[in-house]
Amino acid sequence: MISGKFAITIHILTLLHKFPNDYMSSEYIAGSINLNPVLVRKEIANLKAHHIVESKEGKNGGTKLAVNAAELTLKQIFEMTFETIGLGFAKNQPNPDCPVGKNINQHLENLYSEMNQKVSAQLEGISLEDFSNQF
Numbered sequence: 001m002i003s004g005k006f007a008i009t010i011h012i013l014t015l016l017h018k019f020p021n022d023y024m025s026s027e028y029i030a031g032s033i034n035l036n037p038v039l040v041r042k043e044i045a046n047l048k049a050h051h052i053v054e055s056k057e058g059k060n061g062g063t064k065l066a067v068n069a070a071e072l073t074l075k076q077i078f079e080m081t082f083e084t085i086g087l088g089f090a091k092n093q094p095n096p097d098c099p100v101g102k103n104i105n106q107h108l109e110n111l112y113s114e115m116n117q118k119v120s121a122q123l124e125g126i127s128l129e130d131f132s133n134q135f
Helices: 005-018 026-033 037-049 073-079 102-123 128-134
Strands: 055-057 062-065
Touching: 005 026, 005 037, 005 062, 005 073, 005 128, 026 062, 026 073, 037 055, 037 062, 037 073, 073 102, 073 128
Parallel strands: none
Antiparallel strands: 055 062
């Protein structure tokens, strides 16, 4: 299912790109997003695991971008956040005796696959730098 994780991650990375020489605290980033710092730290941990950001502890600690924003695509960021777009299926298994029910999930899977291909193609052509330069 789609959540706000992609938007949160893009916000974090855009902010870090705008201040490349600064280690930004999770509290500061959370204030920009208007979000609990714990949720920001969770997304930062994911970015750190993918070697996109680096962190420093202590009084002047925080997080900064560890990669070239011109070489990081929104597709790569999306794939770090989600493997694919999933809009979900009904909780109950559809009736296999119904002409719609017996095929609906396969058709939804095909639709979601096409959506993912289109989203990936669009995001591939946009770097973090391109996106960040709008601000």
